[in-house]
Amino acid sequence: MRADFPRDRIFFHGNNKSEDELLAASAEGVGRIVVDNLDEITLLARVAAKREARTPVLLRVGPGVDAHTHAHLLTGAEDTKFGLDIASGAAEAGVRAVLERPKLELLGFHAHIGSQIRDIDPYREAVERLFVFAAEMRGKTGVVAREMSPGGGFGVRYTMDDPYTRPADMAREVARTMAEAARRHGFADPLPDLTIEPGRSIIAPAGVALYRVGSVKHGARTYVAVDGGMADNIRPTAYGAKYTAVLASRVSGDDVTDVAVAGKYCETGDILIQRIALPLPRVGEVIAVPASGAYQLSMASNYNMAPRPAVVVVADGHARLVRKRESYADVLAAEMG
């Protein structure tokens, strides 16, 4: 809202949307509520009753496809907190529950099958299952899906070892897969609208994290300690996520040596990069970590009471501060001292 993004283009997701959140979304005319569960349908119907217009919804379903285990596609019901599972009949119950609410308008279905996907196959399988389900619901209830959202999760290249998938190629493949499945299942005239969610693949490579070196310690490994770490990027600690780095002040030229890039927080596991070949950094130099735009500051904490960093947008020779560096006063603002 603050950024004045067009409300009708917003999709509101979540497995536990509160009444306050749904009221706010309704008041603002948010484009789609992606309904997750039966309790939410009950709640949303109550909220929607207060509006003149019908509230447009997609139903999040579980197609039983996991991007990372699609060899095991046929195991049936999926075990996830998200959505209503197709195989068990829960998704059908969801469709019927939405259709029973006159102020809710079921426009189609959403599924999200994972993250860091580099391969079209799991999408193809998920899209196929979405259309099989949509055709079944059309037959049983008469509802015709006009929108389909097979989610996002397109892979991002964090290190040079990661393959590079061009977003345009992935989008084209998903679109073709959708169109083929739609025609196969009698949804060709008109084709349903396709929604994709390429957030991480856009924002991750757009961000570069800059850290200043505070100490260099030689021992079992060479630890280069920087003025950030798990508070601004929990992903290496929490998920074993891999990043690469360059020494911003001396990108090339010098002999390189293997170092660990350690954060400054009070945990042994606070290591941003376990092993990276760099010209041996000196105290005061800056290390740049590419592909730092997604799931980092959005998950940043004030661990050890550390203020969170600033964000600067750089383009065409200009730099603009878009997020202020926090102060200690900011960090303590909520404390009733």
Next chain:
Amino acid sequence: MRADFPRDRIFFHGNNKSEDELLAASAEGVGRIVVDNLDEITLLARVAAKREARTPVLLRVGPGVDAHTHAHLLTGAEDTKFGLDIASGAAEAGVRAVLERPKLELLGFHAHIGSQIRDIDPYREAVERLFVFAAEMRGKTGVVAREMSPGGGFGVRYTMDDPYTRPADMAREVARTMAEAARRHGFADPLPDLTIEPGRSIIAPAGVALYRVGSVKHGARTYVAVDGGMADNIRPTAYGAKYTAVLASRVSGDDVTDVAVAGKYCETGDILIQRIALPLPRVGEVIAVPASGAYQLSMASNYNMAPRPAVVVVADGHARLVRKRESYADVLAAEMG
């Protein structure tokens, strides 16, 4: 500072203290700087030069003892970002570097061997190694350790499966272990001061997290979704940490069923408790998670732009708000919109 804690009782830790932080600590008369590395000694000496009084320091050393792998004590040098390793000679270099700075006063040694320790044995080994090292340094340089800090890490009971260690018993054992080692190595007259760091064992059991149920979903498992999760408690997602829970409104009486307590954030891994037997929760009921006082709000984020929760202190029939619930305005305060 804001809480007006006595400055001389503060120990300032960290593997990458910035110059600004050391200047602030120096200006405030912080009791001990626990020096981590050679670069910090250089920096601290520069900061200390501006003060009349000498700056009291402990040196953080790596004793080569890990609480969780103490079967492998004899592998020599430890691989951690913290402190200066004894076995490799790095710790001795640290002692000499401090002693060369006339404005730094080396009072003794600190080590921290892990967390969730339930057993005195790793402490005994670490304390022994601290004193062996201290005796060696006394012989080589004349410096006499007057303070010893074998850290903290006393185990906390998160679930009923965790053993209960009385903090008083652990403290008594550590003190006796210290005194014995001191006498054995000629540090008996007077005994060095003992510092312990029992933070988590105090604050973890002091906190109870309260969550309200937003949906109950039956499927492969029964998912009870609550109005919190990995943004206020990253530990289950990041470390596989285990918690227990009770249904606050119906602690006992009803038949219980196995449920998963799921958070509301946009990750499949956002599960606070994988499996817990509870009376089947209803939407709107409150789930209480004990032992939630440590490493939770201190690591809390605004993931999914969610405001962080309030903290209420309850004692003797009174309740007092000590930390305000964040608002959306707070969450967006740093954005330059």
